[in-house]
Amino acid sequence: MRIRVVLSRPSHPGNIGAAARAMKTMGFADLALVQPREFPHAEATALAAGAADLLDTARVHPSLDAALADCIVAAGLSARRRELTHPPQTLRDAAPELAAIATSQGRVALVFGNETSGLSNEELARCQRFVTIPANPAYSSLNLAAAVQVACYELAVAAASFDAPRATAREAATGEDVSRLCEELERVAVDSGYLDPAQPGRFMQRIRRLLARAGLEREEVKILRGFLGALAKKKL
Amino acid sequence: MRIRVVLSRPSHPGNIGAAARAMKTMGFADLALVQPREFPHAEATALAAGAADLLDTARVHPSLDAALADCIVAAGLSARRRELTHPPQTLRDAAPELAAIATSQGRVALVFGNETSGLSNEELARCQRFVTIPANPAYSSLNLAAAVQVACYELAVAAASFDAPRATAREAATGEDVSRLCEELERVAVDSGYLDPAQPGRFMQRIRRLLARAGLEREEVKILRGFLGALAKKKL
Numbered sequence: 001m002r003i004r005v006v007l008s009r010p011s012h013p014g015n016i017g018a019a020a021r022a023m024k025t026m027g028f029a030d031l032a033l034v035q036p037r038e039f040p041h042a043e044a045t046a047l048a049a050g051a052a053d054l055l056d057t058a059r060v061h062p063s064l065d066a067a068l069a070d071c072i073v074a075a076g077l078s079a080r081r082r083e084l085t086h087p088p089q090t091l092r093d094a095a096p097e098l099a100a101i102a103t104s105q106g107r108v109a110l111v112f113g114n115e116t117s118g119l120s121n122e123e124l125a126r127c128q129r130f131v132t133i134p135a136n137p138a139y140s141s142l143n144l145a146a147a148v149q150v151a152c153y154e155l156a157v158a159a160a161s162f163d164a165p166r167a168t169a170r171e172a173a174t175g176e177d178v179s180r181l182c183e184e185l186e187r188v189a190v191d192s193g194y195l196d197p198a199q200p201g202r203f204m205q206r207i208r209r210l211l212a213r214a215g216l217e218r219e220e221v222k223i224l225r226g227f228l229g230a231l232a233k234k235k236l
Numbered sequence: 237m238r239i240r241v242v243l244s245r246p247s248h249p250g251n252i253g254a255a256a257r258a259m260k261t262m263g264f265a266d267l268a269l270v271q272p273r274e275f276p277h278a279e280a281t282a283l284a285a286g287a288a289d290l291l292d293t294a295r296v297h298p299s300l301d302a303a304l305a306d307c308i309v310a311a312g313l314s315a316r317r318r319e320l321t322h323p324p325q326t327l328r329d330a331a332p333e334l335a336a337i338a339t340s341q342g343r344v345a346l347v348f349g350n351e352t353s354g355l356s357n358e359e360l361a362r363c364q365r366f367v368t369i370p371a372n373p374a375y376s377s378l379n380l381a382a383a384v385q386v387a388c389y390e391l392a393v394a395a396a397s398f399d400a401p402r403a404t405a406r407e408a409a410t411g412e413d414v415s416r417l418c419e420e421l422e423r424v425a426v427d428s429g430y431l432d433p434a435q436p437g438r439f440m441q442r443i444r445r446l447l448a449r450a451g452l453e454r455e456e457v458k459i460l461r462g463f464l465g466a467l468a469k470k471k472l
Binding site for chain 2: 051
């Protein structure tokens with residue numbers, strides 16, 4: 001997936017580093033900087049943490065046009081609403097198409113503006129898409145690197161870049177395992193005097209429902225039966 | 237939506253502030269801290285930016301149990317895979333259920349571990365859900381506040397907390413507007429000698445297809461017709 005993150009006129013070198021880290025966690029490596037105020041910078045390197053390699057290969061451009069020269073689609077990320085621009089899409093809505101283009105057609109740029117002023121109208125006019133991250137109208141000011149993180153995350157999810165986590169292989173308990181456990185539990189409940197076999201009520205029914213919901217593992221049944229066995233031996 | 241963000245044993249006060257900012261941009265305000273190394277702290281306040289009010293109301297707890305006391309579900313966010321825990325869900329898969337519970341049943345906690353070590357097995361055992369943010373296997377280390385941003389964003393999107401952006405009202409061009417534009421364009425193309433009326437080929441067909449794709453506005457048609465009118469007057 002050919003995705004380039006373009007930071008236009010970033011003021012704080014720390015944000016450049018944090019953006020690089022955000023990109024790398026989502027599997028992206030192509031970082032372009034347009035007129036950064038300070039770069040390279042020790043703070044950028046510090047905040048990049050394990051993604052300092054992205055700073056080494058980042059390209060610095062004199063203009064947004066130069067940064068977008070080899071991209072076929074540029075998506076401007078902006079919280080602000082503007083006149084005279086393309087209709088905005090939410091990031092969630094835009095991500096599948098952007099991922100598809102970046103996978104099969106050509107390079108796609110995600111363009112982020114200055115920390116304070118955002119993308120200018122001139123910058124946004126160079127983008128084919130206007131993408132917003134829905135946010136609290138009372139405080140919509142995402143940190144620059146946080147916006148990069150969310151955008152890269154959406155692209156990675158849309159492209160199914162990473163495997164969903166798999167549960168550690170576990171052996172589920174069988175019906176027989178659970179039945180035996182319930183029999184032993186009932187015996188202990190009766191022996192302890194808690195359960196009256198003449199008037200058992202719904203005690204075991206509720207226990208069975210609870211155990212069914214829990215989705216027991218074989219190992220757990222073994223542990224519980226061991227515990228019940230110890231109680232039974234005590235001749236409660 | 238009753239969502240609490242719980243940061244367990246955070247090392248860096250700056251991350252606490254950045255997490256508060258991330259929360260507030262997504263409309264959340266309930267921040268709990270378990271044994272923070274340093275709090276309150278000037279760096280937390282600086283990085284909270286316009287979300288310093290969340291730090292003022294944040295509660296500091298001596299244990300994770302205390303932070304979760306009034307929550308009905310706790311979701312532990314962790315990139316690491318573990319033995320002996322609940323099967324992991326991706327954040328995307330988990331968000332709708334968590335949002336639904338937080339909207340209609342009771343308080344839901346999103347629990348984040350220490351920056352370096354993540355959630356311990358003991359901490360995770362206190363959570364009813366194990367939620368992962370899919371990430372680059374070669375570098376899965378999201379910054380703490382970046383993880384909070386992504387998780388809060390997913391919850392806000394799942395709950396449709398914020399309106400999708402609306403396009404500025406625009407008047408679309410009618411079929412007649414576009415037909416007139418095409419007629420004038422064709423005339424200029426012929427007058428200029430570019431288009432041979434005897435052998436027009438597919439020029440106008442391609443132009444019409446392009447204009448249809450662009451979805452012209454009435455104002456744009458007006459501007460283009462003005463331009464064509466000026467060209468026509470020049471007697472090209």
